[in-house]
Amino acid sequence: MSGPVERAAPHVPVQRTEEPDLSTEEPDVDTGEDGVSADAATPGAPLLEVEDLEVHFPIRRGVVVERTVGHVRAVDGVGLSIEAGGTYGMVGESGCGKTTFGRAVLRIEQPTGGRVRLGGEDVTALKGERLRRFRSKMQMVFQDPLGSLNPRHNVDMLLSEPLKVHGIGSKEERRKLAVETLDAVGLPKSVLERYPHEFSGGQRQRLGIARALMLRPDLIVCDEPVSALDVSIQAQVMNLLDELQGEFGLTYLVIAHDLAVVRHLSDRVGVMYLGKLVEEADSESIYEHPRHPYTKALLSAVPQPDPEIEANRERIILKGDLPSPANPPSGCRFRTRCPWAEDVCAEVEPEWREAASGHKVACHFDL
Amino acid sequence: MALLEVEDLRVAFGASTAVDGVSFAVDEGKVVGLVGESGCGKSVTSLAVMGLLPKGRPAKGRKASQPVQAAASEPVGPAGGGLKAAAAVPQAAPATGRRSRRGGGADVSGRAAFDGVDLLSLAPAAMRRRRGRDLAMIFQDPLSSLNPVVPIGRQITEVLERHRGLKGDKAAKEAAHLLDRVGIPDPTRRLKEYPHQLSGGMRQRVLIAIAVACAPRLLIADEPTTALDVTIQAQILELLKDLVDTEGTALLMITHDLGVVAGLCDEVNVLYSGRVVESAPVRELFARPTHPYTIGLLGSIPRLDLGIHEPLTPIRGSIADVIRWKDGCAFAPRCDRVAEACVAGEPALRGDLHAHRCVRAEEIA
Structure with missing residues (x-):
């Protein structure tokens, strides 16, 4: 918001795209972040470490003078770690705080306490421009694929937008990356000119996943990725998430209420109840x-x-x-x-x- | 004779056919499932049986300003109603003044016999007398099914007044009893509360209380637990099971969840693109699924009882990849076992106890 917007590209592992020019539009000024991503690539090391994360929402009363009369402890001290390339499944019923937890990890929600480290970098301490640029490493797939796609943007615009925001590539390069990503999620190039309402639910979720992939993030938080879909489509999307994990070396935090879905996708599972973890173990x-x-x-x-x-x-x-x-x-x-x-x-x-x-x-x- | 016998039910909205000749029966004290994914016609089937679909549009060229006369001369399903024309009751229609709507509405044909009486040909007033008393329905989203500005007690006593003639204290007492029956603690206090003050599970219980207020013989539940958490779903399913067991209510269960079907239903009808593709007693269906769509559905579900990371075998494509039933099997474009015979004309529903609509069933098995 303040000062000139730096057009420096964040470190995006674009090597798989065979488009090395993309990340070098301007030299990366922040050397610290380079080391971060190198760590993230090491399999087995924890990519994401969360310590004692808290998100308390104030309850305010009063018309003229607002007082805080209490707090909704949506997330009340949750800690976990996810290995690079692993999948952590967070289950719980509605209102248990699992979605808020996922959003707080990505700093979409402000944590009121605790610490989140992604590849060694303290995400909770990041501010302003550094936080904005760091966001390219962590993306989200939302539950409602229609609600999370701008109805007035065609697929080209939807997929290019994250790259534009982070100042990556020229228009043609962005388009090329969009086509590659579409191919990875099983959609043809021809959909670039189409709008979200023209797709079925399953295809929209593929688009949502493609958008999250555009910046080639390290971590993707999937919030109820299949619960809005029909059974036969759910299986397609789950298999897709599986494939993409291998192809792009992704680490997932999957948030879902469906225990069978979570078991299928995850290596490690945490069960949340009323803002706290009550149990955590290997999914087996x-x-x-x-x-x-x-x-x-x-x-x-x-x-x-x-x-x-x-x-x-x-x-x-x-x-x-x-x-x-x-x-x-x-x-x-x-x-x-x-x-x-x-x-x-x-x-x-x-x-x-x-x-x-x-x-x-x-x-x-x-x- | 079964309590509800649906025969060759067809529902069309303009040019698109939502239900394309569905037949099934529900016996007293039994739970029959209609299973399928969104767009297969399962909800429309239930709405047609309940008489809750907007009526079909009048024939072309008629002025909208003469709806009453239009109703008088027109059987219920004007366009697609060939089967029904004879059964319709033109004599009853003038008195009721059914309003026809332009630009929308459903053309319903076929037969839905409830205790021998065809519900589809009943006049709206006669249907209103039965709805809520003889047959009742529970919907998926309890919040939008309840009136947000009326206390729930009043919403229950409304039914009791209308169908059972209970008034005042008597009605309130009965309402409290009903809430207690569906497992809501402290029912007398709850009567005064509004829907937004209740949790999702509570609201669904209130809807069930309203539905069973007149001890209906048939209960239609359209995805009653889809909006609820698993632990609450278990509570509601338990309650429905209890109603069927103790009151002998017939339950038509509409769901997409094969797990719910396995635990609750006695018989299952699997719907695809407006038709029953397979129907069988529940154990038979799960032990020997025959139609490739049923097999595909079962292969798409991650299961807790199988090995971890067992690969799923999804059905390819989406429900939009479809051909018309009269040209062949509507599932053929998505089917892995498709052959020429599949697109060589309309597949018939074959078999008696375990019926399926697949020309290659014998080869597949």
Whole structure:
């Protein structure tokens, strides 16, 4: 907003596009960022590290003089790390804070506490122009593909815009990159002149993914990437996300309410309840041996497409609804709906402990 | 005889056909599923049975200023209503003064016999008397189905007054009882609340309470849990199951979720492009899916009980890739097993208990 806009290109790993000119329109002034991306390319090292992230929204009352009367603790101390090239799945029900968490990681939402590091760079400390330029490394795929695409922009404009914003390439180069990206998501070149309303839901989501890919980011946060799509299309998009991960060396944070979708996409899964993680493990073990009562209930509630399983399974039906995140229950936040709750649950908040190797849980009991 | 027998139901909006000859039956105390993706005609089918579709436009050249006369001389489905013309009741129409709408509306034909009476040929007033009393419906989005400026108690007593003649305290007491029945705690207090004060699951419970207020014999649920979280979905499905088991209500369940079907339904009809492509008892359908579309749907779902990262086998293309049923199988453009026979004319629904609409079913199996 202030000062002349630097037209320096951010470091975008464009090597796969065979278009080395793109990132050298002007020399990269920030040498620090170069080192960052080099780290990000090392497989196995954590690309994203989140420590104790908090997003509290103030509740304001009053007509003339506004007072803050409390806080909605949408995200209340969540920490995790994702390896480069890995996929972390965040599950939870509506209102648990998973979307806010994803947005706070990308600094779309301002965290009120905690720290986010992407490839070693402290994202939470970035400001102004540096933050704006850093955003090219982290992109988002939204739930509603129609709502997140400008209806008055054709595909060419939609895909070129991120490059324009970051001052990358000439018009022709941007177009070439757009065509390559469209090809990667399985859309023909001919769609460049078309507008979002001309596409089906699945194609729109492909466009949304293509737009996120345009800057060749390191991290993509997918917020409910398939929940607005029909079943047969969901599978197409999930397979596409899988393929693109290999092709572009992407790291995903997948946020979804559908446990089967998350299990399919992720290496590691975290379960959120009322602003906090209650369990985290490799996707295999969290589904085989869920340890937190909430995870157990969630898993037992997912209807499975098999009448034999459905007829014989024991379902844990939770009572009531999610409590208000403005006034979470004392002690363990899940205790008001937990079938196993005891007195201690109301008094002491369970610690976030490693119950087995790589399997963390916040519960007083070993269930 | 089944409680609801739908035969050769057809619904067209202008030139586009949404439902193209759907037949199925729902027995008392049974749950029948209509499954399919968006645009397959499952919701339109349910709306047609409930008589909730806007009526078809009058024949060309008629002035809009004479709607009542138009109704008098016109059977319900003017354009596509060949089958229905004889069954329609022109005598009943003049009294009701049904308003025809221009530019829109549905042409409905076929038969939907409820306890022997064809609902499609009932006059609007007669249908109104049955709707809410004999058959009721629950919609997907509970917030937009409830009146936002009327307390929920009043929205329940409205039904009780109209169909059961209950008034005042009696109606309020019954409303509280109904809320209690659908599992809403502290029902007397809740009666005074407005829809926005309730959570999504609560609102859906209120809708169910309204729907079951007159103990209908048939309940139609159109994606009743799609807008809800899984734990709340489990609560609502449990409630529906309980209603069917204890009251013997017949339930027509419309959903896209094969998991919900597996847990709730007794019989399943899979719809594609306005037609039933496969219908079978639930266990049979999941054990031996026959139509490539059903097989494709099952292969598209990530499952919790299978190995991790098991690759999904999606159906290629989208629902827009379609051919007309009379030219061949509408699913042929997306089908991996397509052969010449598939596009050589209209495929028939074959089989009795386990019916399918695939000319190559024997080869595929």
